[in-house]
Amino acid sequence: MDDALLAGYVSSRMPGAGTLPDLDLGELSDSARETAEMRARTGRWAAWSESAARVGWCSHPLRLRGSSTTVNSGTGAVESFSSSQSPDGFVRVPCGNRRADKCPACSRVYARDTFELIRTGLLGGKQVPETVADNPLVFATMTAPSFGRVHGVRDGKRCRPRHDADACPHGRMQSCHAVHGSDDELVGAPLCWECYDSTSALVWQWHAPELWRRATIALRRAVAGHLGVTGSGLRKIATVQYAKVAEFQARGLVHFHALIRLDGPDGPGSPAPIDGLTLANLVKHAVLGVRVDAPPIDGADVPRVLRFGVQLDARTVRTGRPGDLIDDSRTSDELHAGQVAGYLAKYATKATSESGIPRPHLQRMERQCWVLSKRAYAADDESPYVLLGKWSRMLGFRGHFSTKSRAYSVTLGRLRAARRRFARLKAESDRSGVPLDVVDLEMRLLAEDETTLVVSSSWEFVGCGWGSGGEKELAEAAAARAREYARLRSELRNAG
Template identity: 50%
Template sequence: MQQRSPRGFPGYSDAAPLDLDGLGPAARQGLMDRVLGGTFNAWADAASRVGHCAHPIKLVGSSSRVDRTTGEVVSSYSSAHEPFGVTYVRCGNRRASVCPACSRIYARDTFEMIRAGVVGGKSVPEHVSSNPLVFLTLTAPSFGPVHTAKGGQRCRPRDGHAVCEHGRPVACWQAHESDDTTVGTPICPDCYDYTAHAIWQWWAPELWRRFTITTRRVIAQALGVPDSRLREVATLQYAKVAEYQARGVVHFHALVRLDGPKSDAGYAAAPASISPRVLAGFLEEAAARVRFEAPPCAGHLAGTLRFGAQVDARPVTATRGDDPDAPLVGEQVAGYLAKYATKSASDTTDPRRECGHYRRLRGTIDDLADERVAGDEYELMHKWVHMLGFRGHFSSKSRRYSITLGALRRARQRWQRIAADCAREDREMPVLDFADLIADDEEETTLVVGSWSYVGTGWDTDADTALALAAADRARAYDQWRAEQVRTH
């Protein structure tokens, strides 16, 4: 397929400068100082090398690459040779609200990791696409009525004269838009059970762990084998992300796949008796059965915790067909999960949502943390107030689902190093095998020896940071435009 010239991108020419309207007087002066002082080009090169990271790590030191066999120094590098005397390294933050540039890389890696478990590739065999696959969503239970957006329908049309025990109306006749900051806030804050919300959020990772155990037991029972021997018949694999709902509680999205017996090769064909729809039924049954008796928290009885009644388990196909009523497409779902993995934590820091509901929830968690007993299960709760009490991983997978994020990062770093060596030595870039790029470090023919010290984080001025953010936003827009050109041509 012939690619269109990047000059067709609406923001490519000089007539479409970066959006710097938000720069204050001090930042504008800093930008002028860069240009007039002759350091702008050097800064632009440094920013480009870290992909316009918003908060790069600054290091000083040097390193050398040594041949493992001969001990010969192949190459050397020192931060002293950089224009500003420091080496900038990406911050690597996955949150789009913290660093848009690094979160895009995290999302891309997450997408490739999840996609490989759907259609194969990246060291995963293509026949994995024949195994049953389900897109699962598990929600939290209700802790009290909240305002909702229902696609133009009224929020909670009830008896307009009825009031709760605190004298507030129980009805809401407005039709909220999805971006309305009222969405997710309680109809009555005093009726809303903030303590139960905080405790459920704290134990959500445990509920997920128990869900995976229960699912394996349900499958073993259906196949007529003991739980301990299920791996001889089938194995459960998944890639899961957590996303904050507007009310400030997480729910889980996951791609769940059933493989055949456990082996060194992995990815064997699943039992013929289990189709994607049958697997979806097993997941729904397991979600309904999961229970956890949470220990008391600061004198509050937590009771029995469970997932919400809204469980969505939908079969997934590897590729899109012609039937509009066909199951979800794996690559489409992989894109959803990658997006959730980078945006989920940012919802709790969105200034538009710094409403009374979020402040009260954080206050509840603070109070519970202050009242907890040293050594109990809630001892570290105060460290997770900023995450509204959720202490789990936002993105995780089972061991055999697909390739790891670490292997993808290692492949990218090795490719970049080889490309840099080829450019420095003025030689042609070789054809690289992905298996070599993800090989363990023990298979490397060279050893990196260095000494580095941390000297700070972030750019030197607000103008530098604003420029990096604007450039990262332009790069994101270009990637979206280019993807659209590929789809439409």
Template identity: 50%
Template sequence: MDLDLASARVASQVMARLLSPDFEDWSNAVARVGSCANPIHLTGSSMRVDASTGEVLSTYSSDTEPLGTTLIRCGNRRASECPSCSRVYAADMFHLIKAGVAGGKGVPKRVGENPLVFATVTAPSFGHVHGMRDNGRRCRPHAKTPRCEHGRSTTCHQKHDDGDELLGQPLCWECYDYASHIVWQWWAPELWRRFNIAIKRTLAHRLRVKESRLKHLASVQYSKVAEYQRRGLIHFHALVRLDGAKADEPFAAAPDGVTAELLAEVVEEAVRSVRFTAPPVFAGDVPRVLTFGAQVDSRPVKVGHRTDDPAGPLNAEQVAGYLAKYSTKSATDTTTGEQSNSHLSRIQAVAAEFATLVEDEWVADRMLCALKELPYGLLGKWHTALGFRGHFATKSRRYSVTLGALRRARRRAQVLIADPQRTGIPVDLASMEAQLLADDEDETTLVVGSWSFVGTGWDTEGDVALARAAAARAREYAQHRAGQKRAKASDETRRDDQ
């Protein structure tokens, strides 16, 4: 077992658990909660009732559980917090994103015919940082002056490898504009909002219609994920799709003549047009005009049976997998190296300092009755997230299915599997997906229960280590099985080809 035994104490806790008389009960409980690292404990009972007849279909009580409490997954999105739950989240994200690209989960397949673009939108530069360059080029071989005013070199002739501690660190921390860095990060969600407005304006212009008329012609749908770069700034990865008018059926065909290539141009133009003047953070500070970074990558995605560019580098599975993976990362994942990261620590320190300045100002000016009414009022709360207060994964309403629908489907699947065991009537596979993804109103059974919260987590760090090891093992097994499946599938295609 690949245990990370951080200390002798944890090691002895693990031993104690392995040798405890109730180890089997305990490991069953771990398995039932999918090896969640920080489960929620509840006590109580519930019953499932047929909504039309009132028949009690089943009852359940926490007393029947091996540990005496009912465990529920923590549901944490972040891989560093709970590897198991973050994988469930990533899988849901994958299906959600893929459905919006190629259909499925109740989204019609024809959505794959609509123009689709994969865009990466970056932050601007706030100072030179060490980085990996394309084609193995050197980090920063040329500069106007050899040294900055602090006497540090303005060039770097190294070719940095992945894992190099210098990556993302500024060449001179005193030259680096930490204040603007934090202000930009703080307003990144506002820049994204403005991008959404800009894309409609740009599109209307390209299609030669009035902006107010655009909604009768087309609608822009997207899903996006925020990812931290090494320099501690987020960038957005987004799938942007063009559908027909919203008033028509959902996922309607895009207006004639709009290609993915044209949409890619529109996205890029819109990104470049975004401007926002951020108010000063504290008295004596300056307003800043914020934009996205000059580096905008906007590429058409080929899906469905379109054959216009078979060499297109992106397909539905790839982009969905890519976005799903980034949706489980967070600021702390960029900082969890063995060494402390001085650049990221400085960002946090400056953000924390700003927060106190903002608060002082608030105390000085009683006219502002609530802290949150100040533009930077809650900066202190977000300094561990390096000042980013947005959501990590978001989507427009009609992009595809919702996470809620997918979670509900999972709950229903458990019931659908339990029902045939109870009644002896086999599951109707043909109608299964429709049943799983139906809206709430179609729910035919009610769950009535009363529960109280007991606590969260496992008893010891040793227990957590064991649960995490079990999650890692489950993942290896799943990957192994997926590999076997792929190998089998390619064997079959090879046989078919012969």
């Protein structure tokens, strides 16, 4: 319901057709202001603002031309929709980009969905039983190993204050007495690029998704071994479920943050045979034992054995024993379910570099991806590393930014389908004037079977983005306004 309310709020703050905009959108550039004023003069402001609201104030909506016919299998009603019905002759759909620096509006939807799917796996809801909160739960962070000394933020302390440090063979001091802030471009940069093993770092990143995959297999085996059963026997007494997000660190390598839950034989919420402390130990053991043998880039390179960094953090969030819900007596900081879900959702929308801070070493790693790709191609044009160039913008990381096991919780796909269904029901109710039937609404929105069947559909891609820079800016300003409103509303709700 939030989307509709927010869109309504933002449109109500937009000037009506024919009036000069009195935009409450903060600072706008001249071109954005001109666009808004021109639209208002020609009476097209309302139409534009409506189409922008419909794509959730996306920064780069896709423009499509075509038509589709659907039939409701329940009522048999047939509906046709064609882009020729819209004033522009095409329809816009949100770009769906997960990155906040690419599209603030879509990345927020992605973050909210990710938050929901992580939260429901922690606390239940959205058809996940609430007893899931009684299952043992571990929060693990898997890092990359070190590939050389880098500058870092040390909580107000100096970076690498060594007084007996020598210069490296390239003449660079192996110490740094500066105190770096997180917005310092040096953070994550090697003390000496030549000494830093960037080839190994990129080869590690290339194989990181495989390391993670093997870690999940190793963990299932470790749990089975602990319980004295085989892998297939494990399914009869417990299942390992997880939600994982990848987060780019300042040095340009990913960390994996994972919530790992042990369910009993009957799925989420059924009692598990071991507790959270044992599970944390099994996670540590399994993750640190995982290895991937990586072939060399070319004849001048060496084969590598890749592992996760030894700085593995695996904390018990919930023991799963009645009476002590959140506690690991060895750590004082409590992990709260809502906070964890919030952090993870935020990580999943981060780019290789937080927007606004140029980090020269990341650009250098991007170029290094191309160098290695060309070397691999020269040695063997079928080498998998040839594709490193294609993935250079991701610094060689090919994995997904958020993944989860099948039975962890609700899926992104179902959340998206639910949103589409809600939009359809809301539009129907707006058209007919009949208020939305809220009885069992969530259950109907999340229902597995789609009652609307697509009979025929043919769409062609016309282009992407708004018509002018001014329109993009207006959409983003409105999106920011909507976010601010959502924040105020939740503050009011919390206060009340």
